Amino acid sequence: MKFRTMHVSFLIIFLFLFSSLSVSEATIRDSQYQPSTLSTVPIITLQPTSNALEKAQQPVVRILVHPDLWQNTTIQNAVVEYQQDLNDQGFNALLYTSAVGSAETLRALFQSWYSSENLEGVVLIGQYPQAYFHHDEVPNYYPAETFICDLFLTDLDGVWEDLDPVDGVYDSHTGEIHPEIYLGRIDPSSRTFGSLSVEEEIYRYLKKCHAYRQGELSRPHKALTFVDDDWEAWANGTYDNWPGWLSSTYPKRMDIFKRADTYKDVWLEYVTKNYEWFHLCAHSSATTHYLKVDGMWQTITNAEINNLAPPFLFYNLYCCHAADWDTNDSLAVTYLYSSSSSLAVVGSTKSGGMLGGNHFYSQLAQNKTIGFALYSWFQNFEYYTTYYLEFFYGMSILGDPFLTNDIDCTVLKPQLSSPTHPDPSKKYLKTKPEFTWTEPTDAHSIVGYYYLLDQDPTTKVTKDTGIFVNDTSLKITQRLENGTWYFHLVAEDSLGNIGKNTAHFKVNVNQVALRKIIISSSVGGAVVFIALAVGGKMKK
Known part of the structure; x- marks a missing residue:
């Protein structure tokens, strides 16, 4: 087979x-508000009339660079990188480098962009014009003051008037008084500490922002609150719980508010520790903090802060005049530019600071930008009484308003x-x-x-x-x-x-x-x- x-x-x-984030006791008291007991003061809530920022699908933001700075190639390169970072963050970031002669011209630009582009926010890089506002004394609440008012630039549909006297300073604000946009300033021109030029300071600052967005600059996600003696009852739950405002975004936190603890040595100990956010409540002038200890005052000067260069990334300063950048080496400017890590400071150009901060921090907890959180706070915060309205008119952001306090890298x-x-x-x-x-x-x-x-x-x-x-x-x-x-x-x-x-x-x-x-x-x-x-x- x-x-x-x-x-x-x-x-x-x-x-x-x-x-x-030596004067007499009477002078310091006049420059810092102490809230009235809530049970004796009516609360008035003002609701927003516009919700445009919530509705924007691709938010348009504007980067304004002073034309003198724009001639510097190094600044140009840093700004282009910054613009790309904002685009990568989800914004449509548009650049503007032409000269602007007055705060009124600046506001008109913002009004035009808001109408045509649904503008959300603005950052001013360099020394740009500013408006001033004056309010009379409100007895038992706060003194008469004339101060820088960036609300003029962000409230685009309110009526601002210079009535009595006609002196180039606004003294009347009526109509719809809430902001439509938010704004931050990157301007170290009033800084005299250190050896860097304005251009070098700006370049260094923009590189910090870039490093943060790339995950190369970070701190543990925890906060420090320091509330001096005169507001202990507003920190310990008697009238309010100011440190608790931060709970939504900073559950990990060190809260210092007992009289036995709020003195300079403790401040010095904690201000150099590894926290991301610093919320400070202290009597202050534009250049000096005053801590009350046994009826005496301990001072912390801008020079001391400059030498310490605290490592915080973000500050909220309930410190009168701390953000008054008309004054050389103001506290906010010093915090922002002395350190290799500081990115943004929220504070006031006048007596005052943030009250009702729970809403501000709740916005940060939703990964909103610092600028949006302040904008939203202006829309929603509750006034202790109408007498306190102008108490908040100096609120400003120094630094990049488009930052969030929790960058996902x-x-x-x-x-x-x-x-x-x-x-x-x-x-x-x-x-x-x-x-x-x-x-x-x-x-x-x-x-x-x-x-x-x-x-x-x-x-x-x-x-x-x-x-x-x-x-x-x-x-x-x-x-x-x-x-x-x-x-x-x-x-x-x-x-x-x-x-x-x-x-x-x-x-x-x-x-x-x-x-x-x-x-x-x-x-x-x-x-x-x-x-x-x-x-x-x-x-x-």
């Missing part, structure tokens, strides 16, 4: 798809799978694997991925080593040799952050994985051998 040998090759492919790993090689423990015939992955959750959205394919299970992918794709699937077009291969992937978000932890997926390629002989029954008097084989010869 003759035997006939038949070689039959079959290719079987299974696809699995998977989704996968963590990019999570994508979840990887393979429709052609679904089980990493098995061997597959196909030499051109396909990979799919799910987009990881990210506060700033994912814009793409970097990948590598090699035979090292520990490879870490970076921008420099990886290949960029903006899809969530990939087919390898080059045939792989037999063996074990690893696909490595990291994601990139819109801030330019790259995942620190690489995702890996293992595939096994083996073209001779299956060899089986099946002996069939006799066919036409012959014994037929049927071989299922891939890429190899059957052995008898």
Whole structure:
């Protein structure tokens, strides 16, 4: 009997798809408000008439750079980088570098942009015009004052008038008095400490903002509150709980408000510790804090602050006149520019500061910008009485108003799978694997991925080593040799952050994985051998 040998090759492919912050006591008292007991004072709530900032889909913000600064190439480069950072943050950041001669011209520009672009906020880089406001004394509440008023630039539909005397200082504000936009100033021109020029200070500051947005400048997400003696009852729950305002965004916090603790040595001890936010309530002039200790005053000067260069990123100063940048080396300017880490200061150009701060901090807890949080606070805060209305007119932001106090720089790993090689423990015939992955959750959205394919299970992918794709699937077009291969992937978000932890997926390629002989029954008097084989010869 003759035997006939038949070689039959079959290719079987299974696809699995998977989704996968030495004067007399009387003078200091006159310059800082002490809230009245709430039970004796009516509360009036003013509601917003506009909600435009909440509705903006792609918020338009404006970067104004003083034309003298714009001639500096180094400043130009830093501003362009800053503009890109804002765009990456989700804004439509527009640049304006023409000269502006007056606060009125500046306001008219803002009104035009608000009408045509739905403008959300503005940052002024360099020395720009400012408006002044005067209010008369309100006995038992606060003294008569003339002060810088940036509310003039942000309330775009209110009626501002210079009535009595006509002296270039506004003294009447009526109509719709809430702001429509928010504003911050980056202007170290009143700073005399240190050896840096204005241009160098601005460049250094913008690089701090960039480093923060890239995750290269950070502090533990915790806050320090320091409330001096005259407001102890507003901090310990008797009348209010000022430190508790921060709870929504800073559950981790050190609160110092007992009289036995609020003295200079304690301030010095804590002001150099590693906190992200500092909320300070202290009697102050534009250049000096005054802490009350046993009826005496301990002072903390701007020079001391400059030498300490506190490491906080953000400040909220309930400190009269602290943000009065007309005064050389004001407290807010010193906090902002003395340190290699300080990014923004909220404070007042006059007697006053923030009350009803719970709403402000609740906005920060929702990852709103500091500018938006102050804007929203102006819309929603409750006045202790109408007499206190102008108490808040000096509230300002020094620094970048588009910062949030919690920058998300963590990019999570994508979840990887393979429709052609679904089980990493098995061997597959196909030499051109396909990979799919799910987009990881990210506060700033994912814009793409970097990948590598090699035979090292520990490879870490970076921008420099990886290949960029903006899809969530990939087919390898080059045939792989037999063996074990690893696909490595990291994601990139819109801030330019790259995942620190690489995702890996293992595939096994083996073209001779299956060899089986099946002996069939006799066919036409012959014994037929049927071989299922891939890429190899059957052995008898």
